[in-house]
Amino acid sequence: MMDNSVVYNTFFDHLRTSLSNETFAKLTLAKTIGNTQLLNIYVKPVKLKQELKLSLTYHFQTQDKVENYDIEEGIEVLKSYINNPFLSAILFTTQADIALKLNKKRVATIIESKPTFTQSVAQTHDQPKKRLIEADKANYLMHLGIVDEKGQVIKSMADKYRQINKYIEIIEGLVKNAAISKEDFQVIDMGSGKGYLTFALYDYLVNNLGINATVIGIELRKELVDLCNSIAQKCGFKNLHFVSERIENYKTEKIDLLIALHACDTATDDALYKGISAGAQLIVCAPCCHKQIRKQLHCSTELTPVLKHGIFEERQAEMLTDGLRSLLLESQGYKSKVFEFISNEHTRKNVMIVGSKMKDNKNQRTVKAQIDQLKLAYGIKEQQLETLLINNGFYNV
Incomplete structure (x- = not known):
């Protein structure tokens, strides 16, 4: 049986790859355990002062909080929330949907499926919003x-x-x-x-x-x-x-x-x-x-x-x-x-x-x-x- 830390590293390697080749569409941490006010974490890349960062939106029951991190720092933060309190993380890319899931015994596995999204965040952002008044x-x-x-x-x-x-x-x-x-x-x-x-x-x-x-x-x-x-x-x-x-x-x-x-x-x-x-x-x-x-x-x-x-x-x-x-x-x-x-x-x-x-x-x-x-x-x-x-x-x- 593969060690959970190896599974986590494999999952976040997929994240790094999707960011570097601009296939990233969406990342969500979900399915919480225990008594927590935190419902989800939504992740997206942002450019701040020409440097790529990870923007994490912490979705609580009564409010949202946004924090921006360097890529590696953001990945370490996300790892800290896996199994505490989240049992699921799903990375959506234009090549595949990659799900990290923990079962009842807290054993981690990765499941890949057909992509939900046909456009990456980068492709979407490159298209300026159409305005009625140009x-x-x-x-x-x-x-x-x-x-x-x-x-x-x-x-x-x-x-x-x-x-x-x-x-x-x-x-x-x-x-x-x-x-x-x-x-x-x-x-x-x-x-x-x-x-x-x-x-x-x-x-x-x-x-x-x-x-x-x-x-x-x-x-x-x-x-x-x-x-x-x-x-x-x-x-x-x-x-x-x-x-x-x-x-x-x-x-x-x-x-x-x-x-x-x-x-x-x-x-x-x-x-x-x-x-x-x-x-x-x-x-x-x-x-x-x-x-x-x-x-x-x-x-x-x-x-x-x-x-x-x-x-x-x-x-x-x-x-x-x-x-x-x-x-x-x-x-x-x-x-x-x-x-x-x-x-x-x-x-x-x-x-x-x-x-x-x-x-x-x-x-x-x-x-x-x-x-x-x-x-x-x-x-x-x-x-x-x-x-x-x-x-x-x-x-x-």
Whole structure:
């Protein structure tokens, strides 16, 4: 019978070989014994300062921890976890799957099988991720300070570039699933700011999807409006315009897609109302600030003792505000969806609310009862979107 240490060395020789000939795909330690919070260890190669390292992700029940090691140091660390607490290690390469297993008597064996993966980590990393908005082909990104003159993303703007592409990815799916006309499609972006997302949206709708779209950005700060209109002219975006106006004062009879990203506090409600009253097919908003509800919050539920903490009260106000907005959209014949827009490592203001217009509106009474119940439980007397809908005859008290 082969000694376990010989088996271990053979297994990790396979690891060394897969790293050197770039056939490595994945390595996982699994099947624990004993009382341990550590569930798995996931291994991948990384280059740090041009030197190849082993990156170990320790997967615990409640968190993950990542440590990077030199190759040989990492192998010694992995060996220390074999049989304590892991009974299995599986190395996936493009040539074979190689499993190190210990039986009930703690005898180690190696089993080889056909490869699961056809591409190695190196091959996968060599293929750049396809972006809907390509940095070197969108000259407005240069004017907006996202890329340099060579079309390379500026390091400090990398998060913004990822956000732009994630946003367009979401909009693409919504537009393709909605019954919209490609001949006369009007988009109103309320609170367009410097226009990062507005420019990308116009570019994608017109130049990628072939939609005859008019996009109007509404922004109070005139200096930003002037800047964006200047860039739109330089880029030849003839149906992209920016207007200096307060959201609540802007008037239009036609909206097919209403966008409101990070409009502050009740400005989000003003924007949502504009979309509802114009019968927009799609409404997309990412709320910012929730002061109106927080000021009124008076909880009469089991949560009362914990809401004395400001951070919990703030989060509760956010959830209630956006929950009510979602329900109010449903009361007006929209199918609502709430999800995370981008990772909260970049910003906590990452909730997106989407409303898609449906053909009928049969559940207003049921939704109204849910809204009234929430308001009663949390002492909410007024919510801006509901007030606008009531005052303008869209919503019966």
